[in-house]
Amino acid sequence: MIIITPDSLDYEKARQEWNRSIQKFPKLIAYCETTQDVSDIIKCSYDNGLRIRIRSGGHNYEGYSTGNDVVVIDISKMNNANINYEENTVTVQGGIKNTQLYNYISNQGYPFPGGTCPTVGVSGYALGGGWGYSARKFGLGCDSLIEIEMVNYKGKIIKANKYFNKDLFWALRGAGGGNFGVITSMKFKLPHKVNKVTYVRMTYQNISKKEQVNILDTWQKWIGSVDKDINLSGGLYHTNEEGVYAYFRGISYKNEEQTRKLLEPFYNIKEADIILEYDKYIDVVNQIASSYPPYEHFKSTGRFVNKYYYLNELEKLVDIINQPLPNNSIYTGINVYGLGGEVKSVNKYDTAFYFRDANYILLIQSAWEDNLYKEENVNWVLNNFKYIYSITEGSYINFPLLQLPYYESNYFGENSCRLRKVKCKYDPLDVFSFPQSIRY
Structure with a gap:
């Protein structure tokens, strides 16, 4: 086990989350290398009255894998x-x-x-x-x-x-x-x-508000009925340099010709830059991975959609993304993540993941360069999230929001009560606690 404290040379690097807008200062960070290390640090922390957080990749959007004056149990070295x-x-x-x-x-x-x-x-x-x-x-x-x-x-x-x-x-x-x-x-x-898959990328530049609405409308109709062998994410983005544009990407388990047929509704919107590459699965995955920066400053959260929106509702979403950017924002986004297919084939009570009937996840975000502008960008997200909250049903726990009201019912729906009982049984002393952990 490697222990990092505020006095350690590596402390500043070790305490950072992927979301650099989160700046917390743990009492110590324990890099565990064995299961016994994990057991030892849990017992030691509890015996000394220290609060615990658990970290594997450090990607929790709200930084629940760290905190001030806590023990971070980091298991990233346990990766066999x-x-x-x-x-x-x-x-x-x-x-x-x-x-x-x-x-x-x-x-x-x-x-x-x-x-x-x-x-x-x-x-x-x-x-x-x-x-x-x-x-x-x-x-x-x-x-x-x-x-x-x-x-x-x-x-x-x-x-x-x-x-x-x-x-x-x-x-x-x-x-x-x-x-x-x-x-x-x-x-x-x-x-x-699987040997090969098709990597899909679609870009729409210089799009009017009417075309933006058309893109979102095409998306919601398409994702509700398309073959389960394909999935996309993407949406509308706003930058100072490019204005508002649409971008989607994803993977199809069909060949290039079959994939083109599945995407036909998107070809009918307007002229777009649509790239299809039939390649080895791992090469496609690594291409997608290469697009991620080493870290970001951001605020984002996602909700589940299981209805079809009227055009006036889509227009309100489009109005959000056409607002002026918050100061220092690199981009703002209204994003969608496809669900359906095999996700819906499992009953919502068979696992703790309740909102399986949704067609997609709807996410709002802003990413900025300098944390001096964090408050303004966070407020932009929170203010516009109010409308998204009003037209959606539940929140995705992997896209958490610290300010989310009634968070247990929003994350877990009707599974909340059962989860409280499991929490009480397996963690009766509430050793594993964080701002939106399960309560009992």
Whole structure:
């Protein structure tokens, strides 16, 4: 175990989250290398009355994996993976990142329903449900989970699957990370091998407000009925240099010609730059990964949409993105993330991920350069979020919002009550607590 304190040379780097707008100062950061390390630091922290936070990739939008005067249990050095070819499963340690897992299993020919950002921790991603470009084909990340190993509040190792600690296994599939203990190992079932997929990119420049509405309307109709072999994310973006433009990207498990037919409604909007590349799965994943910066300053949050909006409702969304940018903002965005397909095939009560009937996630965001302008950009998001909140049904816990009212019902819907009981059973002393953790 490596311990970093405020006196350590590496402290300034070690305390940073991917979202650099979050600046917290932990009492110490414990880089665990074994499950025993995790157990030891949990017991030591509790015995000394120290609050705990759990970090794998450091990508929580609101920084719930860190805090002031807390012990950060960082498991990023626990990142081994092993494929069982007879079972067609992969077992990974809790600190493995998207890029590490993708590159390991893809070299063996397997795809994976993982996330898009390369440095996101797979455990945090999967415990929150796990949206990705393969979700419509294979389900959410949590839907592939078979077993989890967790260190609990006593420092004891427990396993959860469909046979043992079934209630905990249910909760860990969708209720988010950090609530019940430290995840040290996960076993996933693997999809069938895939050689090539089609990488989709679509850009619409110089678009009028009417065309922006048309793009959002085309999206909502398309995602509600399209073949589950394709998924996209994207939306409307506003920058000082380019004004308002639309950009979408994603993955299709069809070839280039078949994918073009699936995208036909988007070709009919107006002239667009649409690029389709039929390539090896891992090469496409790595292309997507390369687009992410090493960090950002941002505020964003996402809500679930399971209805079709009238044109006047879409016009109000378009009005948001056409507002002047907050000072120092690099861009603002109204984004969409496709759901449906296999995500809807699982009952909303079978895992903790409740809002499975949604067609897509609707997200609002602003990213800026200098944290001196944080307040103005955050206020822009919060003020415009009010309208988005009024037309949507629930919030995605992997896109959290600190200012979200009634956060448990917004994240977990009718599964909230059951989750409180699981929390009380497996963490009765509330050792694993953070600003939006499950209460009882």
